[in-house]
Amino acid sequence: xxxxxxxxxxxxxxxxxxxxxxxxxxxxxxxxxxxxxxxxxxxxxxxxxxxxxxxxxxxxxxxxxxxxxxxxxxxxxxxxxxxxxxxxxxxxxxxx
Amino acid sequence: xxxxxxxxxxxxxxxxxxxxxxxxxxxxxxxxxxxxxxxxxxxxxxxxxxxxxxxxxxxxxxxxxxxxxxxxxxxxxxxxxxxxxxxxxxxxxxxx
Amino acid sequence: xxxxxxxxxxxxxxxxxxxxxxxxxxxxxxxxxxxxxxxxxxxxxxxxxxxxxxxxxxxxxxxxxxxxxxxxxxxxxxxxxxxxxxxxxxxxxxxxxxxxxxxxxxxxxxxxxxxxxxxxxxxxxxxxxxxxx
Amino acid sequence: xxxxxxxxxxxxxxxxxxxxxxxxxxxxxxxxxxxxxxxxxxxxxxxxxxxxxxxxxxxxxxxxxxxxxxxxxxxxxxxxxxxxxxxxxxxxxxxxxxxxxxxxxxxxxxxxxxxxxxxxxxxxxxxxxxxxx
Amino acid sequence: xxxxxxxxxxxxxxxxxxxxxxxxxxxxxxxxxxxxxxxxxxxxxxxxxxxxxxxxxxxxxxxxxxxxxxxxxxxxxxxxxxxxxxxxxxxxxxxxxxxxxxxxxxxxxxxxxxxxxxxx
Amino acid sequence: xxxxxxxxxxxxxxxxxxxxxxxxxxxxxxxxxxxxxxxxxxxxxxxxxxxxxxxxxxxxxxxxxxxxxxxxxxxxxxxxxxxxxxxxxxxxxxxxxxxxxxxxxxxxxxxxxxxxxxxx
Numbered sequence: 001x002x003x004x005x006x007x008x009x010x011x012x013x014x015x016x017x018x019x020x021x022x023x024x025x026x027x028x029x030x031x032x033x034x035x036x037x038x039x040x041x042x043x044x045x046x047x048x049x050x051x052x053x054x055x056x057x058x059x060x061x062x063x064x065x066x067x068x069x070x071x072x073x074x075x076x077x078x079x080x081x082x083x084x085x086x087x088x089x090x091x092x093x094x095x096x
Numbered sequence: 097x098x099x100x101x102x103x104x105x106x107x108x109x110x111x112x113x114x115x116x117x118x119x120x121x122x123x124x125x126x127x128x129x130x131x132x133x134x135x136x137x138x139x140x141x142x143x144x145x146x147x148x149x150x151x152x153x154x155x156x157x158x159x160x161x162x163x164x165x166x167x168x169x170x171x172x173x174x175x176x177x178x179x180x181x182x183x184x185x186x187x188x189x190x191x192x
Numbered sequence: 193x194x195x196x197x198x199x200x201x202x203x204x205x206x207x208x209x210x211x212x213x214x215x216x217x218x219x220x221x222x223x224x225x226x227x228x229x230x231x232x233x234x235x236x237x238x239x240x241x242x243x244x245x246x247x248x249x250x251x252x253x254x255x256x257x258x259x260x261x262x263x264x265x266x267x268x269x270x271x272x273x274x275x276x277x278x279x280x281x282x283x284x285x286x287x288x289x290x291x292x293x294x295x296x297x298x299x300x301x302x303x304x305x306x307x308x309x310x311x312x313x314x315x316x317x318x319x320x321x322x323x324x325x
Numbered sequence: 326x327x328x329x330x331x332x333x334x335x336x337x338x339x340x341x342x343x344x345x346x347x348x349x350x351x352x353x354x355x356x357x358x359x360x361x362x363x364x365x366x367x368x369x370x371x372x373x374x375x376x377x378x379x380x381x382x383x384x385x386x387x388x389x390x391x392x393x394x395x396x397x398x399x400x401x402x403x404x405x406x407x408x409x410x411x412x413x414x415x416x417x418x419x420x421x422x423x424x425x426x427x428x429x430x431x432x433x434x435x436x437x438x439x440x441x442x443x444x445x446x447x448x449x450x451x452x453x454x455x456x457x458x
Numbered sequence: 459x460x461x462x463x464x465x466x467x468x469x470x471x472x473x474x475x476x477x478x479x480x481x482x483x484x485x486x487x488x489x490x491x492x493x494x495x496x497x498x499x500x501x502x503x504x505x506x507x508x509x510x511x512x513x514x515x516x517x518x519x520x521x522x523x524x525x526x527x528x529x530x531x532x533x534x535x536x537x538x539x540x541x542x543x544x545x546x547x548x549x550x551x552x553x554x555x556x557x558x559x560x561x562x563x564x565x566x567x568x569x570x571x572x573x574x575x576x577x578x
Numbered sequence: 579x580x581x582x583x584x585x586x587x588x589x590x591x592x593x594x595x596x597x598x599x600x601x602x603x604x605x606x607x608x609x610x611x612x613x614x615x616x617x618x619x620x621x622x623x624x625x626x627x628x629x630x631x632x633x634x635x636x637x638x639x640x641x642x643x644x645x646x647x648x649x650x651x652x653x654x655x656x657x658x659x660x661x662x663x664x665x666x667x668x669x670x671x672x673x674x675x676x677x678x679x680x681x682x683x684x685x686x687x688x689x690x691x692x693x694x695x696x697x698x
Binding site: 097117118122187188189190 | 465467469500501562565566569570572573574575577
């Protein structure tokens with residue numbers, strides 16, 4: 001069980017794309033910083049992200065959505081307290 | 097006439113992709129730093145790059161190829177002296 | 193484990209200004225401590241070493257992240273370890289290094305300390321969870 | 326224009342270590358000067374301001390980019406302008422700013438100078454070609 | 459001497475990096491010396507102008523209100539890539555300030571008119 | 579106490595950033611304290627190991643020879659993503675050191691075994 005944190009926009013980097021290639025079924029994906037935009041607008045990997053969202057494995061840091069004045073269409077929003085608990089619940093973390 | 101310099105890998109960022117979307121017919125594309133890899137391996141925008149290469153508008157900085165131990169398959173290699181002359185020949189530059 | 197006290201070690205790889213990741217790391221630490229968890233230590237590596245500069249002087253309407261780190265570390269008593277080799281390459285120097293290198297100035301902030309990568313190995317061994325930003 | 330002497334102004338946005346772009350900028354300047362062209366000035370902005378630190382101390386088998394910039398600027402007599410507001414946020418401070426901010430240390434290297442963004446406007450107006458790295 | 463046309467290109471999201479903020483600082487400062495500035499917002503750069511940033515909890519500076527000073531500083535050539543807005547399901551009504559929308563061809567033409575370009 | 583398994587992931591090209599060099603520094607230093615290190619080379623990270631770097635003219639440090647010290651430091655779990663090599667028309671004979679090739683599933687399994695991961 002790995003917590004993958006992605007921090008860059010899918011319109012600017014392939015971090016999310018490369019992360020999705022390695023995301024195992026037990027893993028969770030947390031979008032932070034500029035990457036929260038991946039939950040708001042359609043991009044090349046949006047359909048796959050939607051699937052992960054439906055499986056309850058997509059989280060989005062709410063303070064980063066607010067910072068950018070946007071709302072998520074997919075994924076479950078969380079705050080830093082939830083972020084801490086996500087780290088605790090997973091064995092390890094990969095920062096993308 | 098714009099000289100577009102791209103410095104990041106097409107496997108890691110969309111800088112090259114976004115640059116190609118704005119590249120006009122009179123413009124030249126120069127690959128530097130990590131972006132030189134775009135001339136060595138196939139990636140999502142390789143065919144379009146090949147077309148620009150055939151039009152003689154794709155340049156690749158040779159010292160950055162050497163640094164990474166690779167050879168270009170498309171584009172014309174150039175050194176820093178050529179880089180300087182490319183800047184002179186174009187009206188402006190965009191750093192991607 | 194949710195209700196238990198967990199020991200975190202944190203790796204900060206981003207500068208205090210110019211990218212957001214060091215701010216994210218700080219907010220994570222503050223939140224973990226508020227929830228009653230423990231920070232074994234924060235290791236600053238790569239561009240992260242720039243968080244240890246005492247010369248960072250943002251405008252008055254902006255936060256000073258090195259100050260924030262220092263205050264949090266003092267309040268909760270955890271070490272701020274800064275990789276010495278990554279620091280020297282980036283111009284972060286403490287008084288001892290300055291003397292050895294014959295530099296007339298230094299800029300490491302208190303209570304940040306320069307230390308080797310062995311310290312990261314210790315933080316890795318000591319914690320329940322390692323988180324990188 | 327190929328055979329003529331051209332005036333370049335250069336904008337450096339990358340740190341001296343951690344990313345390659347400042348090194349690329351340096352090699353470009355050195356090559357332009359060698360070809361007989363002129364550098365009106367180099368403007369350091371964003372992470373580029375870190376090139377102006379006198380505390381950068383790489384290992385002996387590595388190049389010291391701040392030293393390289395300083396030597397090139399002295400040899401060819403062009404200014405190294407460092408954006409003051411971008412600098413203060415990132416911990417680059419000259420003696421005067423240190424005094425004003427009540428800091429006991431400073432780290433701006435000679436002959437780099439702190440200056441405002443107006444200086445970039447002047448370099449932009451003065452040159453034939455502006456190049457950003 | 460004719461004043462140089464300088465184009466400033468914004469390509470990044472706000473707050474994840476300082477690109478947007480430092481581009482705006484540069485624009486406002488340069489506008490005092492150069493009356494021929496043009497701003498371009500392309501790709502994720504369009505999010506710079508989407509009204510409603512609230513970065514307090516992220517510890518980043520809330521610089522978005524400063525975009526309203528562009529008018530006061532007589533920076534009037536503000537171009538936004540229409541395709542970038544559409545791709546992100548955004549429209550010009552969601553933006554903080556008045557802008558000129560350009561399609562890709564018009565964008566290329568405007569960029570080609572600039573004597574110098576700075577990219578953030 | 580059982581030693582923690584630490585995985586170090588390399589994802590970047592050499593020389594455009596210091597990621598590769600500082601990852602290797604960290605690996606060699608940590609190997610003195612932890613005998614359960616595993617290295618992963620994925621995506622552009624595979625170029626770190628492609629023999630023949632010659633970065634002198636770029637003013638970057640030529641750290642590639644230090645990869646040969648991994649064996650001396652008893653770092654033996656060196657995993658390379660097979661798909662990443664193939665995508666770049668590379669093969670394991672072009673690499674400086676002996677490695678274990680892994681397909682995506684095997685890579686996911688190895689990553690899941692690690693107690694801690696650091697990514698460069």
